[in-house]
Amino acid sequence: MRSKLAAGVLVALAFLIPAAPAAAQAQAPGLDPACQTVERKVYTDIRELITIDLDTATDQELRVLTAQILHVANTDELPVLPQAIQEQLKGTPEGLRAFLKQGVLDAWSTGLRVTVAQTLTNAGPNVEAAAQKLLGAPSIDAYLEYLNNGVYEARELDCKSQPTATPTSQPTATPSATPSATSTAVPTGAPSVSPGAPGGEGGGLPVTGSDTATVAGIGGALLLLGGVGFVIGRRRRARFVA
Structure with a gap:
């Protein structure tokens, strides 16, 4: 119970300790990487946090x-270093002292190197x-300079060299008045007038064909009968007179 309380106090104290000047x-x-403007991420120089004499510092100070270094490592989202610190906090004070003298810098350098590789x-x-x-010439100072400044300068050059996407203005398609099928003006059919039909304008047309022959035959028969009747009538009148 006391160890957990002490760990909590250490973390709280780490939050209260001012971070390195570079972070402020x-x-x-x-x-x-997408050429979008973002807020720069500033990586803290952990060496500036070690302001005590590690040889004479008390266990509590160590x-x-x-805890302060762990807080910065988590804030910077560094790999490797937070796990290494957690393991050392479980050990002895002397092991922790030796780790702060050199091991913490080795783990921090590895974390920075991995972060540099991630920018690729x-x-x-x-x-x-x-x-x-x-990456071919490892150096903590070079890593920090690159992550805090160099990578942004290189990205700016890359973004400037990219061709500007000029939107192509395509004319709006104007619907053409093209008929779906060739439309031919078909005259409206005038009402046909039956030959000889009453009420037709200008009277009926002359009767031709088979109807004409029928009418002519009937007319001829009537004329013949009229002639016969006329002859018979004259003979009777002559006999009567005689």
């Missing part, structure tokens, strides 16, 4: 310093060249 400095915005994801040619050169 306002930084100009930078660019992310644990407070360790979706990196442009300038970022890739700067990171590869840095």
Whole structure:
């Protein structure tokens, strides 16, 4: 119970201890891998936190310093270092003292190196060249300079070299008055007038064809009968007179 309480007190004290001056400095915005403006992430120089004599410091002072370094490592989202510190807090004071003298710097350097390598994801040619050169010559100072400034300068160069996407203005399609099928003007059919139908304008048309022959035959028969009747009538009248 007491150990848990002491650990809680150490963490609280670590929060109250001021961070390194570099973390408090306002930084100009930078660019992310997608060339979007973002707030720069500033990595703290942990060496500036070690302000006590590690050889003469008390066990309590060592644990407070360790808690402060752990807080900064978690804030900077560094790999490797937080796990290494957690393991040392479980050990002896002497082991912790030895770790703060050299082990913490080794773990921190490894964490910074991994972070530098992570910037290669979706990196442009300038970022890739700067990171590869840095990884070939490991140095804590070089890592910090790159993560706090160099990577943003390289990204700016990469973003400037990218072609500006000029939106192509395509004319709005004007619907053409193209008929779906060739439309031919079909005259409206005038009502046909049956030949000889009453009420037709201008009277009926002359009767032709088979109807004409029928009418002519009937007319001829009537004329013949009329002639016969006329002849018979004259003969009777002549006999009567005689």
